[in-house]
Amino acid sequence: MPVHRSGTARRPRTAAAGILLSSLSALALLLTLPGAATATAAGTARTAAATGTAGSADGKPERGSARMGMGVVEHDGQGGPPRDTRVTQTEGVDVSSHQGNVNWSSLWTSGVKWAYVKATEGNYYKNPYFGQQYNGSYNVGMIRGAYHFGTPNDSRGANQANYFVDNGGGWSRDGRTLPGVLDIEWNPYGAQCYGKTQSGMVAWIRDFLTTYKARTGRDAVIYTATSWWKDCTGNYGGFGSVNPLWIARYNTTVGELPAGWGVQTMWQYTSTGPIVGDHNKFNGALDRVQALARG
Structure with missing residues (x-):
């Protein structure tokens, strides 16, 4: 049908x-x-x-996401692991929001004895993971400190030093707190020297360091790379007698140091180390790390 x-x-x-x-x-x-x-x-x-993975429409990272050494490989390249030396080195790490919540117990078990945590950037950013990272490292037994990513095009050095101290970058005489660090390196958001002349950059750094010492009683550590220091300060040598140097170089040796420093205090030697990526060597045994903390 x-x-x-x-x-x-x-x-x-x-x-x-x-x-x-x-x-x-x-x-x-x-x-x-x-x-x-x-x-x-x-x-x-x-x-x-918050996680350090942000990017803007022009391909630049989002403001606030900068961290120690993010320009090292691009500008200076990367070589092999550090050579063995007769000088005792003490392993440390540096972290920022890029790492999120850190497994401090695993780092401590692996032999890491000190840590630096990003507290601030410019005059506009505070690390949302600072509490977990700064207190967590301390609670497992590490000696720890805080660092500030400087952006000299945003405000005076004194302004950023105060912002740093007011938001985690202070120092206490407890034997477990390291002096604050000024992370001064390539600008991830624009011109590598932040639009400063070499003399202008030196003046900005001095302004930051002077203010930090006035607020805390300690001379801040300077973190930088030799190639950036040469380009942006003219290889100024006037800070080496007072401010400890933390050098960034991912190679078998620390290589040439900036003018004014005969030896580095710390060396960031890789961004691909165990657990957190950024690993460092303190130039001395643990008692020298403790001495820097005590002041």
């Missing part, structure tokens, strides 16, 4: 298409509502900035 095929049999397909079009229209309307797209983008940006 022939089957009667009327328009009734095609109605489900037509109805489904109508429902799909209605759904798409509703979705488009939702995305155009005030604040909808903005809220989604803001949430994504907050997550990325």
Whole structure:
């Protein structure tokens, strides 16, 4: 018996298409509502900035995501692991929001005895993981300190030193707290010398260091790379007699040091070490790390 095929049999397909079009229209309307797209983008940006994975439309990292040594490989390259020396070295790490919550117990068991934690950047950013990282390292027995990523194009050195001290960068005479560090290196957000002349950069660094000492009673450590120091300060040698040097070089030896320093206090030798990536060697046994903490 022939089957009667009327328009009734095609109605489900037509109805489904109508429902799909209605759904798409509703979705488009939702995305155009005030604040909808903005809220989604803001949430994504907050997550990325906190973990150090953020990026902007021009390919530059989001402000606040800078960390020690992020320009080393690009500008200076990378070689083999450090050579064995007769000088005792004490293993340490540096961390920022890039690492998130750190497994300090595993680091301690592996032989890491000291740590530096990013506290601030410029005059606008505080590490959201600072508490877990700074207190966590201390609680497992490490000697720890805080560092500031300097952005000389944003404000005076004194302004950023005060911001640093006010937000975790202070020092206490407990034998377990290292003096603060000024991380001064390539600008990840723009011109590598932050638009400063060489003399202007030296003046900015001096302003930071002078203010930090006035606030804490300690001379801050300077973290830098020799090639950046030469380009952006003219290889100024006036800080070496007072401020300890933390050199960044991912190779078999520390290589040439900036003018004014005959020896480094610390050496960041890799960004791909166990557990957290950034590993360092203190130039001496643990008692020398303790001596720096005591002042």
